[in-house]
Amino acid sequence: MPIEVFRIDDRLIHGQVVVGWGQPLDLAFIVLVDDEVAASDWERDLYRMGVPPEMEVHFESVASALTRMAAYQQMPRAGLLLTGDTAAMRALVEGGAPITQVNIGGVHHRADRVPRLRYVYLSPAEEADLRAMAAHGVIIGARDVPAATPVMLDALLAGQGE
Amino acid sequence: MIKSSPGGALPRAVVAAHADLAAGLIGAVARIAGDAAAERLVPLSNTTLGAAELMDAMRAAVTGADASVVFTDLPAGSCTIAARRVARELPGLAVVCGANLPMLLAFALGTAAPHALVTLAVEKGRAGVLVAEEGAHAD
Numbered sequence: 001m002p003i004e005v006f007r008i009d010d011r012l013i014h015g016q017v018v019v020g021w022g023q024p025l026d027l028a029f030i031v032l033v034d035d036e037v038a039a040s041d042w043e044r045d046l047y048r049m050g051v052p053p054e055m056e057v058h059f060e061s062v063a064s065a066l067t068r069m070a071a072y073q074q075m076p077r078a079g080l081l082l083t084g085d086t087a088a089m090r091a092l093v094e095g096g097a098p099i100t101q102v103n104i105g106g107v108h109h110r111a112d113r114v115p116r117l118r119y120v121y122l123s124p125a126e127e128a129d130l131r132a133m134a135a136h137g138v139i140i141g142a143r144d145v146p147a148a149t150p151v152m153l154d155a156l157l158a159g160q161g162e
Numbered sequence: 163m164i165k166s167s168p169g170g171a172l173p174r175a176v177v178a179a180h181a182d183l184a185a186g187l188i189g190a191v192a193r194i195a196g197d198a199a200a201e202r203l204v205p206l207s208n209t210t211l212g213a214a215e216l217m218d219a220m221r222a223a224v225t226g227a228d229a230s231v232v233f234t235d236l237p238a239g240s241c242t243i244a245a246r247r248v249a250r251e252l253p254g255l256a257v258v259c260g261a262n263l264p265m266l267l268a269f270a271l272g273t274a275a276p277h278a279l280v281t282l283a284v285e286k287g288r289a290g291v292l293v294a295e296e297g298a299h300a301d
Contacts, residue, residue: 010212014240015180046246050238050259084213108212118210 002073003031005080008089009105012037012082013047013057016105020145021080022055028077029056033065033092034084062088066095073098086122086129093133102133104142104156116156119144127157173276175231175269176223177261178206178241190263191270199270204229208240220244224255230276231269233261233283256280264290 004025009017012032021027030051037043038061048057060068065081069092072079083089086107093099106119113121120142122130130140134153141150177184184205192200204227208216220241224232232245237259249255258265258280265287272279 010214011216011240011243012213013238014243015236015238018238019236042250046243049246050236050242052238106212109210109215110212 002075002079003081004078005103006089006092006099006101007080007082007103007105008084008086008107009082010084010107012084013051016145017080017082018051018055022052024146025078025080027055027080029058029072029075029079031058031060031065031072031079031081033060033062033081033088035061035088038064062091062095065092066097069097086126086133090129090133093136093138099133099138101139101141102130103150104130104140105144116159117142117151120156122157130157171228172202172273173230173269173279174202174204174227175233175266176204176206176220176227176229176245177233177266178208178220178223178245179235179261180239180241181207181209183207183235187261187263187266191266194263195267195271199267202270203233203266206241208244211240213240213244216240216244217247220248221251224248224252229255231256231258231280231283233258233266233269235259235261258284258287260287262287262290 005021013030032047038059044059051057089102104120107121109121112123115121130153134140140153142156143150177188184207188200188203188205191203204223206219206223211219234241234245242259245257249257265283268286269279269283272282
């Protein structure tokens with residue numbers, strides 16, 4: 001079964017991911033794509049700690065994720081791929097990863113960002129990343145938890161989400 | 163080693179959780195144990211905060227309260243991640259996941275040193291989770 005969700009979330013692994021998405025989708029694995037986390041034993045332990053034992057966590061850099069994407073897409077059970085920012089997800093898309101949909105799960109307040117939703121704030125560079133992915137044919141929507149109604153990219157950037 | 167409180171003051175803690183849970187738990191402590199006990203607990207919500215902002219808020223809450231402990235709700239939650247990052251900067255800060263009301267009451271009413279108080283709070287928190295009635299099962 002392939003990776004079911006490609007999610008951008010600056011909190012990376014947290015409650016919404018493990019419980020909110022993990023339980024209803026019966027996720028068997030998470031692929032956390034972050035160059036900094038992948039390079040640090042301490043960071044990997046930090047994110048692995050709270051994940052239930054039945055859920056595997058794979059840590060990848062952008063480059064290694066692209067190398068192993070085909071293997072992840074052939075895993076026997078469902079998975080979720082996470083990046084902490086739009087740039088990493090864009091790099092995966094432009095690197096040839098078979099990503100057709102991207103879920104914006106949480107990009108929170110920062111000084112250079114404009115509020116788009118309660119849980120999505122975007123800088124001009126991040127908007128450009130999302131538009132570039134859309135230009136590759138990727139369907140992009142914001143949705144923090146599965147029960148929420150997705151806000152598609154055009155509405156999100158027009159500030160019509162909430 | 164959990165850091166001790168300055169000048170023999172009673173240990174204080176930050177309670178960090180999703181949505182309004184921390185404030186709700188501390189409000190319940192105040193109702194049950196009084197304001198003085200509740201004032202040893204400082205609430206922090208992760209609502210609207212990204213990872214970096216949450217860590218800044220966590221650091222400010224811990225140092226502002228001179229807290230010995232951070233109680234969080236979910237082991238996999240962003241509050242726990244932020245608390246563990248702050249604990250790495252501030253050796254001696256304990257991080258306890260799975261906060262519940264018995265746990266916080268034990269801490270807020272306790273007078274022991276921080277390490278003993280954390281141990282007691284965790285015991286009380288665990289003991290507070292039980293099946294009081296099995297209920298009727300068709301299976």
